[in-house]
Amino acid sequence: xxxxxxxxxxxxxxxxxxxxxxxxxxxxxxxxxxxxxxxxxxxxxxxxxxxxxxxxxxxxxxxxxxxxxxxxxxxxxxxxxxxxxxxxxxxxxxxxxxxxxxxxxxxxxxxxxxxxxxxxxxxxxxxxxxxxxxxxxxxxxxxxxxxxxxxxxxxxxxxxxxxxxxxxxxxxxxxxxxxxxxxxxxxxxxxxxxxxxxxxxxxxxxxxxxxxxxxxxxxxxxxxxxxxxxxxxxxxxxxxxxxxxxxxxxxxxxxxxxxxxxxxxxxxxxxxxxxxxxxxxxxxxxxxxxxxxxxxxxxxxxxxxxxxxxxxxxxxxxxxxxxxxxxxxxxxxxxxxxxxxxxxxxxxxxxxxxxxxxxxxxxxxxxxxxxxxxxxxxxxxxxxxxxxxxxxxxxxxxxxxxxxxxxxxxxxxxxxxxxxxxxxxxxxxxxxxxxxxxxxxxxxxxxxxxxxxxxxxxxxxxxxxxxxxxxxxxxxxxxxxxxxxxxxxxxxxxxxxxxxxxxxxxxxxxxxxxxxxxxxxxxxxxxxxxxxxxxxxxxxxxxxxxxxxxxxxxxxxxxxxxxxxxxxxxxxxxxxxxxxxxxxxxxxxxxxxxxxxxxxxxxxxxxxxxxxxxxxxxxxxxxxxxxxxxxxxxxxxxxxxxxxxxxxxxxxxxxxxxxxxxxxxxxxxxxxxxxxxxxxxxxxxxxxxxxxxxxxxxxxxxxxxxxxxxxxxxxxxx
Amino acid sequence: xxxxxxxxxxxxxxxxxxxxxxxxxxxxxxxxxxxxxxxxxxxxxxxxxxxxxxxxxxxxxxxxxxxxxxxxxxxxxxxxxxxxxxxxxxxxxxxxxxxxxxxxxxxxxxxxxxxxxxxxxxxxxxxxxxxxxxxxxxxxxxxxxxxxxxxxxxxxxxxxxxxxxxxxxxxxxxxxxxxxxxxxxx
Numbered sequence: 001x002x003x004x005x006x007x008x009x010x011x012x013x014x015x016x017x018x019x020x021x022x023x024x025x026x027x028x029x030x031x032x033x034x035x036x037x038x039x040x041x042x043x044x045x046x047x048x049x050x051x052x053x054x055x056x057x058x059x060x061x062x063x064x065x066x067x068x069x070x071x072x073x074x075x076x077x078x079x080x081x082x083x084x085x086x087x088x089x090x091x092x093x094x095x096x097x098x099x100x101x102x103x104x105x106x107x108x109x110x111x112x113x114x115x116x117x118x119x120x121x122x123x124x125x126x127x128x129x130x131x132x133x134x135x136x137x138x139x140x141x142x143x144x145x146x147x148x149x150x151x152x153x154x155x156x157x158x159x160x161x162x163x164x165x166x167x168x169x170x171x172x173x174x175x176x177x178x179x180x181x182x183x184x185x186x187x188x189x190x191x192x193x194x195x196x197x198x199x200x201x202x203x204x205x206x207x208x209x210x211x212x213x214x215x216x217x218x219x220x221x222x223x224x225x226x227x228x229x230x231x232x233x234x235x236x237x238x239x240x241x242x243x244x245x246x247x248x249x250x251x252x253x254x255x256x257x258x259x260x261x262x263x264x265x266x267x268x269x270x271x272x273x274x275x276x277x278x279x280x281x282x283x284x285x286x287x288x289x290x291x292x293x294x295x296x297x298x299x300x301x302x303x304x305x306x307x308x309x310x311x312x313x314x315x316x317x318x319x320x321x322x323x324x325x326x327x328x329x330x331x332x333x334x335x336x337x338x339x340x341x342x343x344x345x346x347x348x349x350x351x352x353x354x355x356x357x358x359x360x361x362x363x364x365x366x367x368x369x370x371x372x373x374x375x376x377x378x379x380x381x382x383x384x385x386x387x388x389x390x391x392x393x394x395x396x397x398x399x400x401x402x403x404x405x406x407x408x409x410x411x412x413x414x415x416x417x418x419x420x421x422x423x424x425x426x427x428x429x430x431x432x433x434x435x436x437x438x439x440x441x442x443x444x445x446x447x448x449x450x451x452x453x454x455x456x457x458x459x460x461x462x463x464x465x466x467x468x469x470x471x472x473x474x475x476x477x478x479x480x481x482x483x484x485x486x487x488x489x490x491x492x493x494x495x496x497x498x499x500x501x502x503x504x505x506x507x508x509x510x511x512x513x514x515x516x517x518x519x520x521x522x523x524x525x526x527x528x529x530x531x532x533x534x535x536x537x538x539x540x541x542x543x544x545x546x547x548x549x550x551x552x553x554x555x556x557x558x559x560x561x562x563x564x565x566x567x568x569x570x571x572x573x574x575x576x577x578x579x580x581x582x583x584x585x586x587x588x589x590x591x592x593x594x595x596x597x598x599x600x601x602x603x604x605x606x607x608x609x610x611x612x613x614x615x616x617x618x619x620x621x622x623x624x625x626x627x628x629x630x631x632x633x634x635x636x637x638x639x640x641x642x643x644x645x646x647x648x649x650x651x652x653x654x655x656x657x658x659x660x661x662x663x664x665x666x667x668x669x670x671x672x673x674x675x676x677x678x679x680x681x682x683x684x685x686x687x688x689x690x691x692x693x694x695x696x697x698x699x700x701x702x703x704x705x706x707x708x709x710x711x712x713x714x715x716x717x718x
Numbered sequence: 719x720x721x722x723x724x725x726x727x728x729x730x731x732x733x734x735x736x737x738x739x740x741x742x743x744x745x746x747x748x749x750x751x752x753x754x755x756x757x758x759x760x761x762x763x764x765x766x767x768x769x770x771x772x773x774x775x776x777x778x779x780x781x782x783x784x785x786x787x788x789x790x791x792x793x794x795x796x797x798x799x800x801x802x803x804x805x806x807x808x809x810x811x812x813x814x815x816x817x818x819x820x821x822x823x824x825x826x827x828x829x830x831x832x833x834x835x836x837x838x839x840x841x842x843x844x845x846x847x848x849x850x851x852x853x854x855x856x857x858x859x860x861x862x863x864x865x866x867x868x869x870x871x872x873x874x875x876x877x878x879x880x881x882x883x884x885x886x887x888x889x890x891x892x893x894x895x896x897x898x899x900x901x902x903x904x
Contacts, residue, residue: 136763137770139786139796139805140813145765145894171816175866499768 005365016278054195063216073185125494276355295351302359311668396618399625411633615708623701641697649705747836
């Protein structure tokens, strides 16, 4: 059997390594979207990943007077526009929006909702000319003159307010956007990369900083938050794992007194990670980054297997039945995740199960035949008093009571996981307020042919119809334009006894004729313009469009619109995370029941099952209560921590439940737990909430598992 | 008989330096806290075969509030403050133009306000100025420095006497002209 293992194992390692090299690690948020997601949730995740809002960065330049800031902003804008990483850069620079204005201007007779057959008949033209005359006579007359000769029917005046809905209207210095206090120049930068592509976001942000130098620049936005959070997490993990590795190495060297054993200890867990990755890659096609991160932590239990093997081998009874039962307990506990509606959780389940089975197999078939042991003297197990079980019980009950009386046990809001520091969030809000970008909470998904002006009458919203009317509407407007000779004749009649000179209106006649005989607008007409980008973010390509509704509309009214899906951005993300958390809790409870059934079958004694389960429950309640007290509420990361507490703690309880070998086992359990407490304990001082939650729960929970298991252990029968 | 007023004027003439400069004019302008006047304006627009004639009242309150109330041919109130220009016709919704969002208009308004408030630095920031004449009959010619502002106004010609502005002639980029004659209210 062992010989076979030595043959198969290297082959599997080679195959898995091939997969590691060839299978991409995905960061696609869809893995954390339920398979049966509602349309609103799909839109939400789509927006978080590739929505224009998510890809937008606000750039602020400060530290100089307004005129210098404007100059720096203009230069930075030009450089960024030349960089293919950025889809668009807005800073008020008129040169940058020239193409947009030209598009609207050239196509005003296709875009204007006022165009119909009656719009160019004599009475309507007469009314337009009288209006123009009043405009010329007014205080703004000087500026209106050139507009009147090209656009006497006033289409631009009608169009601009319609098309500028939803765009930023900040203050300006020499035409360049500036904060109202004139201390910061502001730019809006849209990255081509998706918001969740953190490597690309990081490159984009450093490009901005490099191109802005030596100006003093600040970048803010979802991409920046995510990049900063990842940097912080990487920094924490790097620093803290160094501390942990040094600590664990010292403990193991002291325990083994043999450096070879130290290296061999890594074999089961390293193989577990490798095979777990390979299994997920084969089963799902990709491996999600989050799966990998949490998976590696969850099979941390595998480090213990080698410790048990090397430090318990002097035992009279084989450790294998117990070790196998311990591993099986963990596998059953995680198995429920396989059936999750979330791909992310299912991946995590498969990873941990394959990882743990691999680790057990490697320990059994690769390490054991080496027949190497540490020379360890038995350690006298301290005798617990008779009152110990009562104390443990009281402690567990107090923890449970504490948890059950919390007003908020689990916090599923996005905010609870958001590592964005309040000061950074405050700055972002300030910059957005300076920019005057309209905020929206509601996003409507509507069929593209919806008559939004009627359906949403009275509300402030942005819709693609204004920018790109349907081909049918455009054709109707085009057909309403009179032929040049007809138009001239009607115009001459309309201006009779008005003081307009007839020869001044050639630009108007030319524009109408060009539109009448020219092409209609399509999406491609907007290529290379900021408007085109806005259109692309609103049109979904499946016959539906996204319509942001500004201000505080009545959600009931929006929900009542036919054929629509309403996305409440604030509530929907919390609901999605809530469902994720809810399912994780459910699966953990199912796993717990599975563990009970397994133990009942394996131990065949209610007393023995109770001896194993009681310390686990007590430790879980207590560490959950302590984590809650530390963090204010529990999150899904605390839950993962508790799963690990049960997985690791069940081994302690199973070993200690057998009275005969306790003194011999005791040393290995202490060493194993010390390693776990060091490894996770250091995470609890991290500045990242995710790592802190996981670290403190596991460190406290496993330590308590061991203590409680000792206190509750049956006394050896004399 | 030499009246008190004549005596005052004679003393003033002797006290005035031989050459009256833009700085001197702006210096005296700074003393004006409020001014009321009536105006008659004639606009020659190539687009129209007849000139547009308007008339009404002007009010200036230091340092930066200017009101132009057109009474003929159509009543309309234009208010210029440091932050915005509001044009309120009698028969339509007012149009508010924040100066922050209209840099060219801001430069135009700044030039006008700088002259009225006697702010030489602000004036010379946006315009090249040519000044000539005496204290009681001076001419100020302003040409915008930036080409973008020139698209709005090609040149401004202002005539005045003492602290009173008598005439403002404007020529825009296309050659359209506006000439405003101002009479100080009693």
